[in-house]
Amino acid sequence: MCQTLREQQFRLARYVRDPARHAPPPGIEERRLKIYRELFYSGIEGLLASSFPVMCQTLGERRWQARVRDFYANYRSQTPLFTEIAEAFIDYLHDIEADAPWQLELAHYEWIEAQLYLSDAQDPPHDPQGDLLQGEPLLSCSARVLAYRWPVECIGPDYQPEQPPERPTLLLVYRDAELQVRFARLAPLAYRLLAEMRGNGRERLERLGADRDEGLAMLESLRAQGIVIGTR
Template sequence: MDDFQTVQQQFTEAIRHQTDNPFEQIKPERFAVYSRLIRNNMSNFVSQGFPVLKKLLPEEAFNHLVDRFIADHPASSPYFIDISGEFLAWLNTNPVTDKSHTLPPFLRELAHYEWLETLLLGNEQDEPAATAIAVFSDCEDTLIWSVNAVAAAYQYPVHKISRDFQPQAAPEQPTLLIVYRQENETRFLAVDALAWQLFQTASTLDQPVNHKQLIKQTLQHLTAAEQTQVKPYAEQALMSFYQLGLIVGRL
């Protein structure tokens, strides 16, 4: 490593760990400007990406998380737009503790939910071309799904968490959501296990299918009698997806 790279590394390490200026040739006030600029920029981007989390945590606790993130996380992307994803990656791979404050048990799940909102708002893909479906139950064509919707499962009801609602124990039933973007806003749809599995199956298939094939694929683990009983509810769920724009049409 040459002298310049060594100085670079020492400089960035000092800023990341908020240590004293290690360079005699750099005035302390000038070094402080760089340190403050990095710290404030990172804090602002994390605050924008996780607004609910920031509101719930005491200011000292939130600042502590940001400082640990800056000091400990070797980011894989140099772009500011990816800071939310980098912060979430750090949360998921490091012990989230603070000796001075009790952090909520839903912290990671809430952060993931907020990150999904940011991800969808930043998605620049156009919806695929599709033809409207006149009568959904009669449609034999391949279904075209929105590129602005994702399914997520949580132990905690993250979509309800606020200053006035902060559950300290996970409910018996998981929270199953489909988070989607519509008219430049993110929205969520709380669904039952059947609807969630239909969406998940459609997302993981190697190639698009029509609604009958999708239902068959999703219910294949059930007996014939059970499939007959459940099928109308599956068709109703897919119709709701189409009405909400999660299914944009047919091929």
């Protein structure tokens, strides 16, 4: 009896995920099956649309719905948590032929924004007034330093580039004091300074061949914005 019930459950699950390829279990009327199909799919689609709103709008309804249905039917998620479905979708995007060349990077950027908005992480112990040259500058746990081939912060329904620019897109994405997620373009020096986390401020600047006063002014400006929180 238990084995029969288990097989019925698997058969229903296969059908609900991909009704084009799998027959429904016997004895369930079509009206009920339609409710299951629409309820489960709309839950996943709604979750992904809220996690990737720019991608959803930019791909358009037809391409977006087709992508979500393929994910729903074929990706084997290893997590039962709704909060981790967006990350699973990014994992899925690594292994498919993209709908657009910037799709994966845009998805990652939107996922980072959502993660920062929802994060309850706490900064490690630090000295807010620490010497940024003698000490080790620390980035806020609510900030990320990112590099992309595509200008992900500009992509949308009205701008869908076909070729990446010559220079990479270097971004600082952070949550401000009002809990709003913002981004700023980074110059190459600022990107390398923030991405390089080894050693004190002076050592970092020396490795980069950067002017000490210019680098210190940059770090102090970031500290005033709460992006650099002080020293370890």
